[in-house]
Amino acid sequence: MLAKTGLLIVSNPKHISKLLTDAQKAVKNTLYIQLLSALSEPLGSFHSNIFNTPPKFSRTIYCIYSQVSKQCNNLDVRVLLSGIRSNVPQINTKKPIDIVIFDKKYTQAEIENFIKTKISNVSYKHDTLTLECNGIDSLDFDGGDKESNVYDHVVLGGTFDRLHVAHKLLLSDAILRSGEKVTVGVTEENMIHSKMLWELVENVDTRINNVLNFMSDICPELKYDVCKIADPFGPAIVDPTMDMIIVSEETIRGGEKINDIRREKKIKELKIVPISFIDEPNPQEKEEKKVSSSNARLRLLGTVLNPIKDKKLPKRPYVIGLTGGIASGKSGVAGHLENLDVPVINCDKIGHRLYEKGQLCYKKVIETFGDSVVDVNGEINRRVLGSIVFQNKDEMQKLNKIMWPAIADEVNKVIQHCEKPVICVEAAILSLAGWDVFCHEIWTTIVPPQEAIRRLQTRNKLTEEQAKNRIDSQPSNREYVKQANVVFSPQWEVDYTKSQVHKAWKLLQERLDS
Structure with a gap:
């Protein structure tokens, strides 16, 4: 029987494609991913972070979610970021873990000690699984993101209908680049009428709850303000505490317009960080070539x-x-x-x-x-x-x-x-x-x-x-x-x-x- 919720412990993210393919055979609903390098003392040995600031993990997270869209888009996959951002003693997840999946062999004692000391929310009757990755091709994960600064207050906005991997990437990038707070503007109904099949868009309260649930699950240490917005700008044109805005490639001009307005109001400009699209692996008739909510509604x-x-x-x-x-x-x-x-x-x-x-x-x-x-x-x-x-x-x-x-x-x-x-x-x-x-x-x-x-x-x-x-x-x-x-x-x-x-x-x- 498939487990409802799994935790995949990844020592080598370059094997993520194979790991996801195999992990989905054991998990039905939610799959958490924990990068082993983000933990201070995993399994009795020390693996230091490969990058010195959280934003340097941006490319790694992008590659993981890109593979999620190809290999197991039927699962709610969540890459945990707490260990990347700060030295947390345990893996905390909102959902209890029914199966812990490792990507290399460890002794039974190491596994038992890891589960006991490192996972705070594990089911009483849980399983473990080890996946073999020896001899398989590795994905090419380029180096970290060039923009490696961390900003106190990061903002982003969107419709966030039926939270998918591209949304998760945007939200994760905001978390990686934030030192204290992330504000997310979620569009109200008056702003969605131009979208394809807008009548199928979830109500705004559902979308807000989904965004907040995701972010507080993968990194509960930050402050989050998820609010309704009735125009394209939201609080980004009035809040002087904001430092950076995350945008998709197609909304860079929107970020520039926000800065135009902030300059007029004599508020400091925001650093604009564009995030690349995730390609839709199998676009069907009428669908976009990128992962999008429009595709989800068509389906x-x-x-x-x-x-x-x-x-x-x-x-x-x-x-x-x-x-x-x-x-x-x-x-x-x-x-x-x-x-x-x-x-x-x-x-x-x-x-x-x-x-x-x-x-x-x-x-x-x-x-x-x-x-x-x-x-x-x-x-x-x-x-x-x-x-x-x-x-x-x-x-x-x-x-x-x-x-x-x-x-x-x-x-x-x-x-x-x-x-x-x-x-x-x-x-x-x-x-x-x-x-x-x-x-x-x-x-x-x-x-x-x-x-x-x-x-x-x-x-x-x-x-x-x-x-x-x-x-x-x-x-x-x-x-x-x-x-x-x-x-x-x-x-x-x-x-x-x-x-x-x-x-x-x-x-x-x-x-x-x-």
């Missing part, structure tokens, strides 16, 4: 984003609720499901049928909205009706009171008579109308609002204002995502949407089989 499409609750529904047929805003690509996803032999109940079509001449809701609609909604053939003119309800919420509520219960009855009948193992209920207002009670799980589609407006203008021959009114009359993308278990974004080519649906279908089959 969430078609997966279970929010837990599926047991609603105590009959097991067959298994009902997928497919929802999303108007013109967000629901019909395309529905079409892919139909190609997988899944019947699709289109609630819009049911609604349109129910107020056809002679149908259940025909008279009620005319009685409520008047003869102006009836065309020359005696049928209800959906275009005229839409122009009334999409511009007035009270009128929309009147229509909903007529249509929603009738549609719910029809949907329930179709589900009860379905002989297929899986069926889909498609509706933009699935949750709003309460039809999600029929569904085991909810799938939703999102596209940027401007794309939805463009599609509506083209498809329905609407003006931009008319299209915008229809978009604004529905829940936002963010609200759809909060209610969904699985999310798709059909804003790209049909085949890319198809790949998202097929991923979701495969994972659904695995859930049903289990």
Whole structure:
């Protein structure tokens, strides 16, 4: 059985690629890495630090996290920095260590003494493992960083969505270069709307907690201030105690702009230290060539984003609720499901049928909205009706009171008579109308609002204002995502949407089989 949390003791970081490959076979969740050279008396022998200041380890840490992205990106890997920054007597980790992994052979007595004296948080029933690295190729770790000064107060900022190895590198570099305090600005929601799939970005409090948890875990000795920022600069343009700013290669100009503002305010300039990107080892379609949160969000499409609750529904047929805003690509996803032999109940079509001449809701609609909604053939003119309800919420509520219960009855009948193992209920207002009670799980589609407006203008021959009114009359993308278990974004080519649906279908089959 895999251990939840492991501690990898590394005597030679040049072997890190092989070590990570083997270590992930023994660890399930979190892998801490302790550089042996950062400890004063490891295993009864003395290994002095190879560099004389913490920033000199910057290149080593970069190479380790680069290999993490290639070898075991499924693990939460954390390189411990306390021993590098100061002479600490023990390895302190927030999570208890279930397995201690060594990269060279030691005697049993040495191992037992090391665990007893050097690890403060080890599980009562822990295992040990020794990995053999003899005869393997070593990675080329260049010398330490040229900028070797330590600064009292270091600052950096970013979105920090779904903390990944590139984030960990930036935060680690800030810790290595700080003598007393690190301030991290985390962007609030108003600053993320330009990002790809911003609706999938974690809420700001979660991101702040993740940053603080990581930094205080790998180096609890420093002071940390992790704060929300509502503009690109945050406290960096007003705090005179700050000495240095850590930036990525693409945000150097942002650091220079901060210094421009500090000069105008007669505050000392910050030393700007840019950190190199970590290459994405296997970029997929639409993904960036560097490790990024955008890539992580793209990979969430078609997966279970929010837990599926047991609603105590009959097991067959298994009902997928497919929802999303108007013109967000629901019909395309529905079409892919139909190609997988899944019947699709289109609630819009049911609604349109129910107020056809002679149908259940025909008279009620005319009685409520008047003869102006009836065309020359005696049928209800959906275009005229839409122009009334999409511009007035009270009128929309009147229509909903007529249509929603009738549609719910029809949907329930179709589900009860379905002989297929899986069926889909498609509706933009699935949750709003309460039809999600029929569904085991909810799938939703999102596209940027401007794309939805463009599609509506083209498809329905609407003006931009008319299209915008229809978009604004529905829940936002963010609200759809909060209610969904699985999310798709059909804003790209049909085949890319198809790949998202097929991923979701495969994972659904695995859930049903289990």
